[in-house]
Amino acid sequence: MAYYHVNTLSPEDPFRDWLVEEVVGHRxxxxxxxxxxxxxxxxxxxxxxxxxxxxxxxxxxxFSEPTGRMKDYNAYKGMMNEYRNLKKAASIINVAKPLAxxxxxxxxxxxxxxxxxxxxxxIKREEGLYERLxxxxxxxxxxxxxxxxxxKKENEFGNYHEVLDHLKLDHDTRESxxxxxGEWWYSSWLxxxxxxxxxRDVTPSNYIFSKGKPYALDFExxxxxxxxVRDLGILTAxxxxxxxxxKGGGWKAEPYIGNFLWEYSKDEKxxxxxxxxxxxxxxxxLLRSARIHQGSYRxxxxxxxxxxxxxxxxx
Numbered sequence: 001m002a003y004y005h006v007n008t009l010s011p012e013d014p015f016r017d018w019l020v021e022e023v024v025g026h027r028x029x030x031x032x033x034x035x036x037x038x039x040x041x042x043x044x045x046x047x048x049x050x051x052x053x054x055x056x057x058x059x060x061x062x063f064s065e066p067t068g069r070m071k072d073y074n075a076y077k078g079m080m081n082e083y084r085n086l087k088k089a090a091s092i093i094n095v096a097k098p099l100a101x102x103x104x105x106x107x108x109x110x111x112x113x114x115x116x117x118x119x120x121x122x123i124k125r126e127e128g129l130y131e132r133l134x135x136x137x138x139x140x141x142x143x144x145x146x147x148x149x150x151x152k153k154e155n156e157f158g159n160y161h162e163v164l165d166h167l168k169l170d171h172d173t174r175e176s177x178x179x180x181x182g183e184w185w186y187s188s189w190l191x192x193x194x195x196x197x198x199x200r201d202v203t204p205s206n207y208i209f210s211k212g213k214p215y216a217l218d219f220e221x222x223x224x225x226x227x228x229v230r231d232l233g234i235l236t237a238x239x240x241x242x243x244x245x246x247k248g249g250g251w252k253a254e255p256y257i258g259n260f261l262w263e264y265s266k267d268e269k270x271x272x273x274x275x276x277x278x279x280x281x282x283x284x285x286l287l288r289s290a291r292i293h294q295g296s297y298r299x300x301x302x303x304x305x306x307x308x309x310x311x312x313x314x315x
Contacts, residue, residue: 007037063107075107085219116210137264144196144228151195152225180309195225202234233281283308
């Protein structure tokens with residue numbers, strides 16, 4: 001993720017002093033150090049605070065400063081929601097651990113800074129990509145298996161319709177999607193006994209590799225009582241999208257996708273059941289991407305998402 005230097009904070013800056021006195025002071029040798037501020041491109045104001053002369057940095061996400069599409073939402077609720085989600089996930093998998101929250105500073109959530117390279121970096125270079133995707137698959141399996149809960153199938157469909165609403169499709173296209181979604185709903189394919197916690201924002205930028213280990217970032221939009229294949233579908237859609245845009249064709253992602261799903265699966269039976277429902281969630285992933293594209297590429301993503309949904313007719 002791109003970032004740039006925006007400021008340097010000195011002692012007596014209120015936010016810097018709060019970080020030093022209440023959040024990370026016990027880890028600093030020099031509590032009077034300057035703090036360099038680096039800003040990231042994100043859906044909120046997100047900054048890294050690097051303590052000069054110390055091997056320490058933290059990330060801060062300001063929920064009262066949205067920069068993306070969502071402007072009208074409860075910042076305090078968003079901050080506490082992600083804080084709780086991170087605490088829950090941190091007990092199971094590697095995440096950027098939450099360190100503190102503070103309503104006074106524009107509803108800020110402070111987490112560890114994990115130095116390393118993102119999954120996106122490895123996708124772009126196709127460097128050790130099978131191994132990196134396998135590590136993410138094992139991590140997602142761990143998260144899903146250790147957060148078993150009841151399951152709310154209706155949430156999956158409600159979210160699909162929300163994404164379609166946002167795209168403002170023409171009447172005929174929307175009706176075609178609605179018809180196929182109805183077929184998915186009345187089939188038993190997405191029925192299951194248990195749901196689980198899902199990361200949900202499974203974009204390649206949200207997985208960082210540090211010293212060979214994967215870490216998951218950004219749990220603001222995490223869900224409970226969800227279908228585990230949602231996370232797999234979003235990531236496979238992201239892979240297809242990356243290869244279509246930058247690697248000469250989405251089909252070139254297929255060996256990586258197949259291996260990723262196999263690494264996630266317990267056995268062949270599990271793999272078969274996952275690949276059967278994957279098109280539904282991959283379709284959502286492609287439509288999510290369509291929201292940030294224009295013109296012919298947006299139309300391509302919508303068409304691919306529709307083709308995925310048609311898997312229900314192949315029985």
